[in-house]
Amino acid sequence: MNNLIELEKMIDDKQFKLLRTGITEVNPADIAALIEELPIEKGVVLFRVLPKDMASDVFANLFHGIQQALIERLSAKDIYEIMEELFLDDAVDFIEEMPAIIAKKVLAHVTSETRELINQLLKYPENSAGSIMTVEYVDLKRHLTVAQAFERIRKIGIDKETIYTCYVTDSERILMGVVSVKTLLLSEPDEIVGDIMDTSIIFTNTDTDREEVVLLFDKYDLINIPVMDSESRLVGIITVDDIIDVVQEEATEDFEKMAAMSPSDKPYLKTSIGRLARNRITWLVFMMVAAMVTGSILDKFEVAISVMPLLVVFIPMLMGTGGNAGSQSSTMIIRGMALMEITPKDFVKIVWKEMRVGLLVGTILSAINFIRVLITYNSNPDIVLICLTVSAALLFTVVLANVVGGILPIIAKKCRIDPAVMAAPLITTIVDALSLVVYFSIATVMLRI
Amino acid sequence: MNNLIELEKMIDDKQFKLLRTGITEVNPADIAALIEELPIEKGVVLFRVLPKDMASDVFANLFHGIQQALIERLSAKDIYEIMEELFLDDAVDFIEEMPAIIAKKVLAHVTSETRELINQLLKYPENSAGSIMTVEYVDLKRHLTVAQAFERIRKIGIDKETIYTCYVTDSERILMGVVSVKTLLLSEPDEIVGDIMDTSIIFTNTDTDREEVVLLFDKYDLINIPVMDSESRLVGIITVDDIIDVVQEEATEDFEKMAAMSPSDKPYLKTSIGRLARNRITWLVFMMVAAMVTGSILDKFEVAISVMPLLVVFIPMLMGTGGNAGSQSSTMIIRGMALMEITPKDFVKIVWKEMRVGLLVGTILSAINFIRVLITYNSNPDIVLICLTVSAALLFTVVLANVVGGILPIIAKKCRIDPAVMAAPLITTIVDALSLVVYFSIATVMLRI
Numbered sequence: 003m004n005n006l007i008e009l010e011k012m013i014d015d016k017q018f019k020l021l022r023t024g025i026t027e028v029n030p031a032d033i034a035a036l037i038e039e040l041p042i043e044k045g046v047v048l049f050r051v052l053p054k055d056m057a058s059d060v061f062a063n064l065f066h067g068i069q070q071a072l073i074e075r076l077s078a079k080d081i082y083e084i085m086e087e088l089f090l091d092d093a094v095d096f097i098e099e100m101p102a103i104i105a106k107k108v109l110a111h112v113t114s115e116t117r118e119l120i121n122q123l124l125k126y127p128e129n130s131a132g133s134i135m136t137v138e139y140v141d142l143k144r145h146l147t148v149a150q151a152f153e154r155i156r157k158i159g160i161d162k163e164t165i166y167t168c169y170v171t172d173s174e175r176i177l178m179g180v181v182s183v184k185t186l187l188l189s190e191p192d193e194i195v196g197d198i199m200d201t202s203i204i205f206t207n208t209d210t211d212r213e214e215v216v217l218l219f220d221k222y223d224l225i226n227i228p229v230m231d232s233e234s235r236l237v238g239i240i241t242v243d244d245i246i247d248v249v250q251e252e253a254t255e256d257f258e259k260m261a262a263m264s265p266s267d268k269p270y271l272k273t274s275i276g277r278l279a280r281n282r283i284t285w286l287v288f289m290m291v292a293a294m295v296t297g298s299i300l301d302k303f304e305v306a307i308s309v310m311p312l313l314v315v316f317i318p319m320l321m322g323t324g325g326n327a328g329s330q331s332s333t334m335i336i337r338g339m340a341l342m343e344i345t346p347k348d349f350v351k352i353v354w355k356e357m358r359v360g361l362l363v364g365t366i367l368s369a370i371n372f373i374r375v376l377i378t379y380n381s382n383p384d385i386v387l388i389c390l391t392v393s394a395a396l397l398f399t400v401v402l403a404n405v406v407g408g409i410l411p412i413i414a415k416k417c418r419i420d421p422a423v424m425a426a427p428l429i430t431t432i433v434d435a436l437s438l439v440v441y442f443s444i445a446t447v448m449l450r451i
Numbered sequence: 452m453n454n455l456i457e458l459e460k461m462i463d464d465k466q467f468k469l470l471r472t473g474i475t476e477v478n479p480a481d482i483a484a485l486i487e488e489l490p491i492e493k494g495v496v497l498f499r500v501l502p503k504d505m506a507s508d509v510f511a512n513l514f515h516g517i518q519q520a521l522i523e524r525l526s527a528k529d530i531y532e533i534m535e536e537l538f539l540d541d542a543v544d545f546i547e548e549m550p551a552i553i554a555k556k557v558l559a560h561v562t563s564e565t566r567e568l569i570n571q572l573l574k575y576p577e578n579s580a581g582s583i584m585t586v587e588y589v590d591l592k593r594h595l596t597v598a599q600a601f602e603r604i605r606k607i608g609i610d611k612e613t614i615y616t617c618y619v620t621d622s623e624r625i626l627m628g629v630v631s632v633k634t635l636l637l638s639e640p641d642e643i644v645g646d647i648m649d650t651s652i653i654f655t656n657t658d659t660d661r662e663e664v665v666l667l668f669d670k671y672d673l674i675n676i677p678v679m680d681s682e683s684r685l686v687g688i689i690t691v692d693d694i695i696d697v698v699q700e701e702a703t704e705d706f707e708k709m710a711a712m713s714p715s716d717k718p719y720l721k722t723s724i725g726r727l728a729r730n731r732i733t734w735l736v737f738m739m740v741a742a743m744v745t746g747s748i749l750d751k752f753e754v755a756i757s758v759m760p761l762l763v764v765f766i767p768m769l770m771g772t773g774g775n776a777g778s779q780s781s782t783m784i785i786r787g788m789a790l791m792e793i794t795p796k797d798f799v800k801i802v803w804k805e806m807r808v809g810l811l812v813g814t815i816l817s818a819i820n821f822i823r824v825l826i827t828y829n830s831n832p833d834i835v836l837i838c839l840t841v842s843a844a845l846l847f848t849v850v851l852a853n854v855v856g857g858i859l860p861i862i863a864k865k866c867r868i869d870p871a872v873m874a875a876p877l878i879t880t881i882v883d884a885l886s887l888v889v890y891f892s893i894a895t896v897m898l899r900i
Contacts, residue, residue: 027651031670156636165633166615183632184614187605202476220699221480221512223692225674242691243672246698250669253702254786260706261782262775269792270783275804279811282779289775290816293768294823300764307763311756314763315749318770318883319742326711326738326875330731333710334719337703343718355724362728367739374743426775434767 006039013044022051030056034063042068046075058087065272066099073104081111089163090116091136091244094123098133123238131215132208134248135229135238140168144178144196148189155183163241167226170199175235177203177228205230208237212248217342219245256340259422260333262289285427292431296438303442306451312382313445316375316392317438323367324399324437328429331356331407336421339411346412356408357401364400368393384449391448395441402440403433455488462493471500479505483512491517495524507536514721515548522553530560538612539565540585540693543572547582548716572687580664581657583697584678584687589617593627593645597638604632613690616675619648624684626652626677654679657686661697666791668694705789708871709782711738734876741880745887752891755900761831762894765824765841766887772816773848773886777878780805780856785870788860795861805857806850813849817842833898840897844890851889852882 012021025033025048033052037045037060049072052060061069061084073081085093085108097105097120109117119137126132140162142151151168159165168186170179179199189198205228206215218227219242229238255265262285266273300307307314335352338344344352372393379385407429411421445451461470474482474497482501486494486509498521501509510518510533522530534542534557546554546569558566568586575581589611591600600617608614617635619628628648638647654677655664667676668691678687704714711734715722722730749756756763784801787793793801821842828834856878860870894900 029651029653029671031672152636159633160637165636183636184608187601187614187632188609202478204478216695219692220695222478223480225691242674242695243668245695246665246669246691249695249698249702250790253698254790257706257709257782257786261778263779263782269790270787271793271797271800271804275807275811278783278804278808282776282808283812283815286772286775286779286812286816287819290768290772290820291823293771294765294820296771297764297767298827300767304760307760308757311753314756314766315746316743317763317766318746318749318887319739321767321770322742322745322879322883323735323739326735326879327731329710329875330712330735333706333712334727337706338719341699341703341718344720348720351720355720355727358724359727359731362724363732363735366728366732367735370736371739371743374740378747426778430771430775434771438767 006036009036009048010040010044013040013047018051021048022053025051026053026056030059031063033060038065038068042071042075046072050076050080054083055087058084062088062092062096065268066096067268067272069096070100070104073100073108078111081108085112086116089136089138090119090123091134091163091241094120094133097124126208129212130208131206131210131212131229131240132238134212134215134244135208135240136163137238138163139226139228139236139239140165141236142168142170142181142195144170144172144194144199146195147191148186148193148195148198149191151181151186151195152191155186164226164239167239169228169236169239170195171236175237177205177230177234177236179203180228203228206240207232213252213340214342215240216245216249216252252340256336256422259420260336260425262286262426289427289431292427293434296431296434299435299438299442303446306442306446306449309451310384310388310445310449312379312388313442316395317441319371320392320395320399320437320441321434323396324403324433325430327360327363327400328403328407328433329426331359331404332411332425332429335408335411336425339415339421346415349409349412352408352412353405356404360401360404361397363404364397367400368397371396387448391441391445394448395437395444398440398444399433399437402436403429406432406436455485458485458497459489459493462489462496467496467500470497471502474500475502475505479508480512482509487514487517491520491524495521499525499529503532504536507533511537511541511545514717515545516717516721518545519549519553522549522557527560530557534561535565538585538587539568539572540583540612540690542569543582546573575657578661579657580655580659580661580678580689581687583661583664583693584657584689585612586687587612588675588677588688589614590685591617591619591630591644593619593621593643593648595644596640597635597642597644597647598640600630600635600644601640604635613675613688616688618677618685618688619644620685624686626654626679626683626685628652629677652677655689656681662701662789663791664689665694665698665701701789705785705871708869709785709874711735711875738876738880741876742883745880745883748884748887748891752895755891755895755898758900759833759837759894759898761828761837762891765844766890768820769841769844769848769886769890770883772845773852773882774879776809776812776849777852777856777882778875780808780853781860781874781878784857784860785874788864788870795864798858798861801857801861802854805853809850809853810846812853813846816849817846820845836897840890840894843897844886844893847889847893848882848886851885852878855881855885 037048140155155165166183168181169177171177179201180203181195181199185198204222208229208231225242226239228236231237258265264281266281335344372389375389375392410429414421414424486497589604604614615632617630618626620626628650629652630644630648634647653671657678657680674691675688677685680686707714713730715730784793821838824838824841859878863870863873
């Protein structure tokens with residue numbers, strides 16, 4: 003059944019019954035992958051033979067582009083059925099990504115209750131806990147017995163995204179405690195939920211940043227977390243499967259930002275040339291202009307260069323090494339801050355640490371460099387002075403680069419700029435300029451030019 | 452109770468009873484954080500007042516350094532109790548990180564059964580599915596009724612890391628199917644497990660790379676996955692809490708590798724100066740030597756430089772922009788491969804895509820550059836030729852950088868080298884050299900020098 007050609011043939015031959023029998027064995031995530039591989043018209047055919055309960059699972063797993071193409075081709079009844087079966091967080095995620103006209107069309111085809119719930123969830127800011135939560139959880143009352151709790155879980159559990167953690171609320175929807183199905187199973191049927199529930203609850207708020215929610219899952223080994231509104235009422239839960247998506251997405255975004263790109267929301271191969279170029283051009287222009295300014299520092303040292311053209315030979319090495327050292331330290335700090343291992347109050351510790359690492363690393367590099375230059379250019383009459391100049395400049399540059407790389411992300415954080423965004427562009431720019439100034443300043447003094 | 456000073460005072464005053472009452476309300480992960488903040492001797496005191504079942508949870512949450520310090524200070528009986536209570540995957544993770552002498556000491560204090568299980572798990576290669584799995588799962592037989600299944604879960608579930616997915620095995624430990632507690636709860640008590648279990652099982656093998664396991668969790672929204680040996684026998688399970696750790700660790704490692712560092716296993720602030728320097732120095736030396744070679748390309752063009760020193764001014768801009776463009780494209784490809792959105796068979800697609808993106812981006816950059824140089828150096832008699840030279844070199848460099856950045860990670864993958872490792876060092880090195888050669892080749896032709 004995983005064979006795409008076989009599948010296409012079945013669709014072409016209109017063997018729908020065979021298709022339906024075969025496809026129900028396949029995991030919804032795999033069916034979604036098959037639909038994405040097929041030409042869209044055949045994808046629609048495959049999608050329409052799916053049993054109703056499976057169709058929504060498959061739908062949730064499709065790329066947004068394919069979701070849109072499907073919606074444009076499905077009947078009002080089909081749309082209604084998918085949307086009502088979808089988990090609310092998936093429905094919201096989907097509606098968010100659709101053009102307004104499609105979103106409107108879809109929302110016109112659902113029950114008013116679903117529509118209201120979706121609209122409510124749509125209000126939460128992007129990347130907040132509220133935007134990734136679902137309202138499909140099991141709630142219990144504290145006076146229930148374990149047996150009654152199981153009865154309730156059996157009754158309402160089928161449509162819930164998870165049943166394994168149940169939330170005990172009062173009549174005001176204030177969260178009193180949580181109780182896991184494991185605890186319920188290990189308790190006697192006549193015990194009272196209020197007596198066995200856990201009251202030290204790890205929770206989050208609707209407006210908490212989703213990256214912070216990830217850290218809660220990570221720290222407390224959660225499989226879901228309750229989300230409260232500003233009045234401590236339980237409004238939803240976040241399940242761990244969405245958290246893995248968030249971790250991957252946030253890491254991808256940081257990779258892109260740190261390589262001086264605007265983050266993209268589609269996989270590389272599905273992103274158009276124009277979009278890729280647009281994501282890259284802004285920072286490239288900025289850095290190019292910055293590098294021009296850096297280059298024009300060389301204008302000022304034209305005399306020195308014409309007196310001793312050999313000086314030019316070491317520029318790529320100096321700027322390159324400085325840039326590398328700076329991006330090493332900034333990467334450590336930015337990642338550390340993303341994982342909340344480092345906070346702005348560690349400022350002094352970081353400067354002190356980076357200075358020492360810079361001195362250690364810089365000394366080794368300078369020594370290697372000294373020997374190498376000495377060997378290569380030993381015919382030059384000023385060779386020792388040149389060696390000293392280059393090595394001293396290198397040591398200074400590396401220490402400066404490390405400190406700047408350590409400090410900049412923290413300053414960014416303080417100024418409420420994303421540290422990852424400013425990493426590549428600013429650090430290279432600053433370190434490049436610094437290294438040239440340091441180099442030629444030392445050179446003019448040492449070589450008396 | 453979260454107040455550190457208050458806590459230290461209680462320890463100093465030996466108010467152990469008060470301490471124990473207060474601490475049981477606190478989450479184990481938070482207690483671990485408190486112990487890490489305390490001086491180790493006080494940390495030991497706090498740890499020793501913990502109730503037994505809590506102590507192992509707290510222990511699993513501590514940094515390896517603190518774990519070791521504790522073990523060195525605890526009695527044989529304490530060690531025995533902790534180790535027997537620990538989940539096996541946590542125990543293995545801990546033993547792996549300890550110096551041999553500590554590991555031996557610990558293993559000498561556990562039951563022979565635990566020792567055997569730990570030793571078995573220790574054999575799996577680092578970063579494999581086997582190395583992060585646990586053997587504490589619930590297994591069922593297919594002929595059981597739902598009621599009998601619940602009985603078994605109640606009996607053996609308390610020590611299992613998860614009970615929510617049960618694994619149905621035959622007498623040879625071959626995995627026949629899986630059944631969730633949700634399915635069991637929604638079934639009648641007299642239904643047979645074999646009839647309601649799911650037989651289309653998503654599984655992994657002991658030697659599968661843990662990054663691939665992450666992708667399975669991601670794709671199929673799993674909360675745990677069964678792990679099979681080479682004879683299709685069920686040997687363990689991996690739970691989702693460990694997967695979040697893996698995702699974070701792998702992303703951190705890739706960040707470090709892409710910034711040309713050896714990955715570290717400790718948080719930045721806990722890593723020593725020496726270790727930080729060692730992680731950074733290797734690639735810095737490599738890239739420095741490479742940059743020297745690049746620099747010596749300039750030797751060959753010494754004549755050109757002395758005829759027209761202005762040419763030097765544009766070197767930082769050219770090399771910088773090339774490097775930035777190259778790292779943009781390589782980052783996209785490396786991240787895409789890590790998420791398995793891109794495979795080596797997309798080679799041609801990528802080259803074609805990067806070439807077009809490079810042309811688009813390069814043209815814009817060249818145009819901006821042309822105008823800027825024209826304005827700044829309009830007093831120079833050869834200004835138009837210089838503008839053309841620099842702009843043409845820039846366009847070539849950007850296209851080359853994009854293509855190289857796109858190809859290199861794929862070649863690395865083909866050669867079974869980690870694409871992230873070769874990203875920063877090789878791409879900068881190659882692009883820098885290429886850009887200089889392109890620049891001066893164009894310059895010598897255009898400017899006839």
